[in-house]
Amino acid sequence: MNTSHVPHAIPSRQTFATLPAVAVPHGIEVSWARHQSEVREAQKLRFDVFAIEMGARLSKTVPGHDVDLFDDFCEHLLVRDKATRQVIGTCRVLTPAQAKRVGSTHSDTEFDLTRLRAVRSRMVELGRSCVHRDHRHGGVMMALWGAVAEFMVHNQLDTLIGCASIPMQYEGPHGRVGGGHAAASIWRQVKHKHMAPIDFHVRPRLPLPVDRLDNTLDVEPSPLIKGYLQLGAKVLGPPAWNPDFSSADLPMLMRIGDLPARYRKHFLGV
Numbered sequence: 001m002n003t004s005h006v007p008h009a010i011p012s013r014q015t016f017a018t019l020p021a022v023a024v025p026h027g028i029e030v031s032w033a034r035h036q037s038e039v040r041e042a043q044k045l046r047f048d049v050f051a052i053e054m055g056a057r058l059s060k061t062v063p064g065h066d067v068d069l070f071d072d073f074c075e076h077l078l079v080r081d082k083a084t085r086q087v088i089g090t091c092r093v094l095t096p097a098q099a100k101r102v103g104s105t106h107s108d109t110e111f112d113l114t115r116l117r118a119v120r121s122r123m124v125e126l127g128r129s130c131v132h133r134d135h136r137h138g139g140v141m142m143a144l145w146g147a148v149a150e151f152m153v154h155n156q157l158d159t160l161i162g163c164a165s166i167p168m169q170y171e172g173p174h175g176r177v178g179g180g181h182a183a184a185s186i187w188r189q190v191k192h193k194h195m196a197p198i199d200f201h202v203r204p205r206l207p208l209p210v211d212r213l214d215n216t217l218d219v220e221p222s223p224l225i226k227g228y229l230q231l232g233a234k235v236l237g238p239p240a241w242n243p244d245f246s247s248a249d250l251p252m253l254m255r256i257g258d259l260p261a262r263y264r265k266h267f268l269g270v
Contacts, residue, residue: 027083030143033076042076042090042128043067049130054167056245066128070106073098074127077147079140089140091129093148095157096121107161110240111202111251119159124152126162129224141227142266149256149267158256160233163249164225165242177219183239183248184213186221196234196253204240208248225250232258 033039046066050056061067071092079089099105105125107113116123126148131140152160170182177185187210195201221229233254242249264270 027081028088028140028143029080029082030147031078031080032147033078038078039071039076040065041087042078042092043071045087045090045132046128046130049132050128050245053133054245054247055169056247058244068106070094070102070127073102075151077144079131079143081135086132088132088135089130089144091144091148092127093151094125094127095155096123099125105161107163107251110163110206110242110249111204111237113161113202115200115202116161116253122157123159123161124148124157126160129162131223136223138223141223145227145231145263146267149259149263152256153268160254160256161236162228162252162254163240163242164222164228164252165245165247165249166222166225166239168246168248170219177217180208180210180248181214181217182219183208183250184210184215185217185219186225187239187248187250188215189221190225190229190235190250191238194229194233194235196236200234200236200253202236202251204238204251206241206243208239208241210238210248225252228252228254230260231263232260234258 033042040062043062043065047058047064050066051058056066058066059068074092074094076092077090078087080086081088094102094105099120105113106127107125129141129144148160152158166183166186168180168183170177231254233252236251236253239248239250259267
């Protein structure tokens with residue numbers, strides 16, 4: 001994996017160091033985008049997953065690409081299929097310095113993050129995570145998580161936040177669940193086992209009415225949510241309704257110090 005990091009040609013960018021590469025599954029390669037053309041590859045995959053597959057209403061700034069105002073301030077991580085060179089997974093990272101430049105994190109637009117003010121100086125935001133539908137196995141997601149974790153440690157950033165989306169038309173292992181009932185079910189499961197301390201709770205700006213939805217269904221959380229929880233992440237509060245993506249977004253927080261020992265060893269070698 002090549003994580004040597006040279007930012008692409010956008011004036012607002014800031015260079016951050018990375019650690020030596022962590023191990024990744026055979027056949028894939030992970031790197032930080034260095035040029036605008038590589039960011040476009042990430043945005044194309046995001047469009048294919050979010051707009052075409054999930055039905056999100058996205059900006060038409062660049063046809064066939066998911067582009068928003070945060071992209072120019074983020075570091076973009078790419079997972080490629082070595083054989084085809086196709087980008088099969090991506091996520092973006094917004095650092096504290098860049099969040100100040102753009103004026104907020106994306107999570108701020110969906111949640112009142114007042115209670116996180118004490119950790120903002122060391123907090124990154126993970127966003128727009130997605131994997132090509134033909135490659136949704138644990139290896140791609142773990143490769144992304146590993147690169148983000150080493151990035152954080154090497155740059156002395158210890159807290160990560162992000163919104164884990166649950167589509168209104170949720171395609172789970174046992175079929176499709178619509179109408180927000182999947183989000184209500186997943187919220188019921190995680191709030192009893194994975195809630196953060198009250199000092200970190202946040203409030204959705206546009207709450208999903210989970211109390212009025214059927215939460216009795218046994219809905220399996222998405223690979224992204226499972227990944228967060230396996231890494232010791234906590235849920236910060238009930239989901240927000242995201243009308244553009246037609247999804248419920250769960251606020252998540254992960255701290256490097258809370259990584260289970262097996263992941264610290266795998267990602268960081270400690």
